[in-house]
Amino acid sequence: MKNKFILVAALAIGFAGCEPEFENEVNAAYSSGEADFTRYVAVGNSLTAGYMDGTVSRVGQTYSYPNLLAQQFALVGGGVFTQPSFTEDVNNLGGIAGVPGFGNRLVIDASQNRPEPIAGTSTVTLTPQAKAYNNMGVPGAKSFHLLAPGYGSQAGLLTGTANPYFVRHATSSTATVLADAMTKNPTFFTNWIGANDVLAYATAGGAQANGVTPAADHNATGNLNPVTYGFNDITNSGVFNNVYTNIINTLTINGAKGVVCTIPSVTSIPYFTTVPFAPLSPTALGGPTNITALNTQLYGPLDAIFTALGEPNRINPLTATAANPILINDADATDRSAQITGALTPTLGATTAAAFGAVFGKARQATSGDLVVLPASSVIGSTNSAAPAGININGVTFPMANRWVLTSTERAKVAAATTAYNNSIVAIAASKNLAVADMNAVMNKLITGLKIETNSIYTANYFSGSGTEGQVLFSLDGVHPNARGYAVIANEFIKTINAKYKSSLPLHNPTYFPGISILPTN
Structure with missing residues (x-):
């Protein structure tokens, strides 16, 4: 672009009727054909x-x-x-x-x-x-x-x-x-x-x-x-x-x-293609006890809110038997900040509920249609110093920033172009x-x-x-x-x-x- 790009051309195109000649072979029949390589x-x-x-x-x-x-x-x-x-x-x-x-x-x-x-x-x-x-x-x-x-x-x-x-x-x-x-x-x-x-x-x-x-x-x-x-x-x-x-x-x-x-x-x-969308193994999440706590305190309540709003699979509870997807912030997701704040205010209080609404309003779990960029490998699971205490683990309790994921919607724009x-x-x-x-x-x-x-x-x-x-x-x-x-x-x-x-x-x-x-x- 630094940022930049990549490889190769048609494998089906080869030498007609003969085996390929490699650079270490001597062949007096080398020819420029119809091309002029002078300059x-x-x-x-x-x-x-x-x-x-x-x-x-x-x-x-x-x-x-x-x-x-x-x-x-x-x-x-x-x-x-x-x-x-x-x-x-x-x-x-x-x-x-x-x-x-x-x-x-x-x-x-x-x-x-x-x-x-x-x-x-x-x-x-x-x-x-x-x-x-x-x-x-x-x-x-x-x-x-x-x-x-x-x-x-x-x-x-x-x-x-x-x-x-x-x-x-x-x-x-x-x-x-x-x-x-x-x-x-x-x-x-x-x-x-x-x-x-x-x-x-x-x-x-x-x-x-x-x-x-x-x-x-x-x-x-x-x-x-x-x-x-x-x-x-x-x-x-x-x-x-x-x-x-x-x-x-x-x-x-x-x-x-x-x-x-x-x-x-x-x-x-x-x-x-290197970093999977679902890299969070049960071990990485701290085992069944910790997974149950995450579901009780965070994933379960968010799943209930999104399901009530007609988005049942936007966030699902974590499983203790397989790798789990990361949480991401999706610029194109419907903003549910106000609904999350309202739903959580009775149990968390207005201030904490508002903080949750701001953090998770455009959050969802990644899917197989999303591409996680290579540098995200050093960010997933790390502590986010700018996030509220208690929900500050990137990709686990705090959504990964947009720059770390090419979402399926963004991916479609890239493909079309x-x-x-x-x-x-x-x-x-x-x-x-x-x-x-x-x-x-x-x-x-x-x-x-x-x-x-x-x-x-x-x-x-x-x-x-x-x-x-x-x-x-x-x-x-x-x-x-x-x-x-x-x-x-x-x-x-x-x-x-x-x-x-x-x-x-x-x-x-x-x-x-x-x-x-x-x-x-x-």
């Missing part, structure tokens, strides 16, 4: 930049899928491929010094058995490089940001109109990402933009984070002016279509061929006879297991220990691939290119690429 340019966001483990680092950037593609293009006449310089990242920590929210890369501290930022002070600075590169992926960029003058202006950082990553290499304070990309006069391009147009809304927990300005779905608001959008807003699909058309018209103006990518569904990435964007991407690509890498389709295959050419099987799971580390394609931020994941992505591009442009390019062998960084101590 390859990649535009996009964090996925294109090689972002992983929550940042761009010197070593991590070398595994960006455009860099891996360029290595194979070089076998058939591809030219020099450049990426924004991270040579100052001497200790490979990533981050950006002095910029809040842009911290060091995540690692697993084996002594603590948890992910955490690697120790040390970032040496990456905002020193302007004033240079266009072949890899013009900018972490955090939405579709319309590629056309925004001043997106690389250091002064714009103070007003929120600029991006620190583009500030580092924009050719001028008024340059646009797309214009800088076009100075390379591409003969071939890849374009994977649009994930952030909807992903930022989803990773922020959807429509409203408690105490923060609500995010908006501009398909619903009809707002066609992206200058007025907040970062977490969903881009209007009409705006996306117009912007994407402009981007593709520009990239192809001199006859360049290329590949565009569909946007994966948020339901297929570990950031939204993703579908609209992908329809535009496919249609616009067809109008220019461009190849389409269907990353959305392959990401959905990862949910049940994706078998690649080496017979390795990968899943869309989060790191859960060294025993399954080899099957994980995602980095520790739960959104972006690790190096092995980027190799799989590059291969899907290659298969798409070979099929569309009659090229003969070898695949990378993902098993040769590293997975998660595990340190004995940090």
